[in-house]
Amino acid sequence: MTAATPSVPPASDRRVSARIGSISESATLAVDAKAKALKAAGRPVIGFGAGEPDFPTPDYIVDAAVEACRNPKYHRYTPAGGLPELKAAIAAKTLRDSGYEVDASQVLVTNGGKQAIYEAFAAVLDPGDEVIVPAPYWTTYPESIRLAGGVPVEVVADETTGYRVSVEQLEAARTERTKVLLFVSPSNPTGAVYSREDTEAVGRWAVEHGLWVLTDEIYEHLVYGDATFSSLPALVPELRDRCIVVNGVAKTYAMTGWRVGWIVGPKDVVKAATNLQSHATSNVNNVAQAAALAAVTGDLEAVAEMRAAFDRRRQTIVRMLNEIDGVICPTPEGAFYAYPSVKALLGKEIRGRRPADSVELAALILDEAEVAVVPGEAFGTPGYLRLSYALGDEDLVEGVSRLQKLLGEATD
The missing domain is CATH 3.90.1150.10 (Aspartate Aminotransferase, domain 1)
Structure with missing residues (x-):
């Protein structure tokens, strides 16, 4: 038997x-x-x-939220993709801080960075598509990839390289099913920051192989010593049509509980992610959006x-x-x-x-x-x-x- x-x-x-x-x-x-x-x-x-x-959270941001609470226009539904004035401000902030010029139509305001990450992967991944994920990685990345139907492929760096992966390691991990590279600098959990030269090299490699890049820039203002933040699509303009930037107010402005993040990317991808969000959550809390508007339009003191x-x-x-x-x-x-x-x-x-x-x-x-x-x-x-x-x-x-x-x- x-x-x-x-x-x-x-x-x-x-x-x-x-x-x-x-x-x-x-x-x-x-x-x-x-x-x-x-x-x-x-x-x-x-x-x-x-x-x-x-x-x-800084007082001027909290004050903007208090004022928004009293404004009846924020008591109703607003566009699922974000308040138009906030989207325009995020586009202006992106140019100011990254040197990357985008239009408000390329912005989607999300319920924190986690929703931005999931919706970005969901918008570009089909079942079985591979995503190269440098490790150590933040815990949410591989789970978001799997939830979107993708397959995370880990590339490990250790303390001997300052937790930074090389282009050679990325190339060794690339297969015919590779569609996206995840790139995070500064990094959670390691605090690693890629140099301008290394960032550009990674971007050129992605362009050469026709890959998408999702880059998480939420720690852009938290760099120390001689390290500098470099934005991939600003350094490598040829990548812009296949690059999605994820960011938010949580870390920079001590606003973790306010839950406001965003996606910046090609218009078709942002539109697709907006459609998804329209069914998942509709608009982000309007009071939190008003607070985020004050944050991104204020100074960095x-x-x-x-x-x-x-x-x-x-x-x-x-x-x-x-x-x-x-x-x-x-x-x-x-x-x-x-x-x-x-x-x-x-x-x-x-x-x-x-x-x-x-x-x-x-x-x-x-x-x-x-x-x-x-x-x-x-x-x-x-x-x-x-x-x-x-x-x-x-x-x-x-x-x-x-x-x-x-x-x-x-x-x-």
Whole structure:
């Protein structure tokens, strides 16, 4: 007799679709939620999990939102693709900050950057299309690609290259099914920033092979030292007809909870994504759009103050992490994350436990030091931890001091 073939449950027995059931929870949000729950229970947990500035949204932005609340025109539906005045302002801001000239018709305002990323992939991917995804990557990218029917193809960089992939690595990953390259600089989770020359080289490679590029520029204003931000479509004009830019107000203006992002791209792709959004969510909250309008049309003084604080914290966290035996932490050049390698600590005994991977190490750190960090498995690279330094200076020093004490106990 032959073995019975496992039967597939009938559709009526599947409570959750395979497509949605395969999506993983956001690891960064899960860590942040657990840290907040423990704090609410009275434990002195310090959270390095969420990529969220600790500053309040600047007053002039909040004032614009208050005024919008009182304006009856914002009490009704508005165009699904965004307030016309905000789309025009985003186009002007893109030229101001990136040197990339676009029309308001090339802009779609979305409910945060995550919706922008999903809708961009959904607009250009067909089932089976491959997307090259440099790793370490932000947790949402591969899930958005899969949800849109695409196949993420990881290209891994490590601390020896500052977490930057080379054109040679990209070419080795390219197949006849490759349609899109994901390009992120400054990077979440590593803080890596590509030089102008390397950015241009990547763009030229994409043009040569007729690829689309989705570039996430949400950390454009958070670069430090000698690093500079470079916008791909501005550097490589030939790419503009196949380039989608994702951005938003969350990181630059400390507006994570306001949920306003956007897509800038070719008109046909933006129109297709707008059609999708018209059925998914309709317009973004009008009050939040009014706040975003104030943000993108205002000056960057508040941004400069936040960046100075992040820079100070960046230098502190890198110095303190590198004082721990077994930890190697390159200096991030952008965003507000440190991404140290902890491979040398895996398998060592720490308070009676021997963490086999960075998931177990992160759990040990939370249990024993009451510090919340995100394991590298969430970003496609086991053996690392991500720590956001977008938290107060005192908490940062206290949190890393706890890590120094705990991890300093590691023995063979």
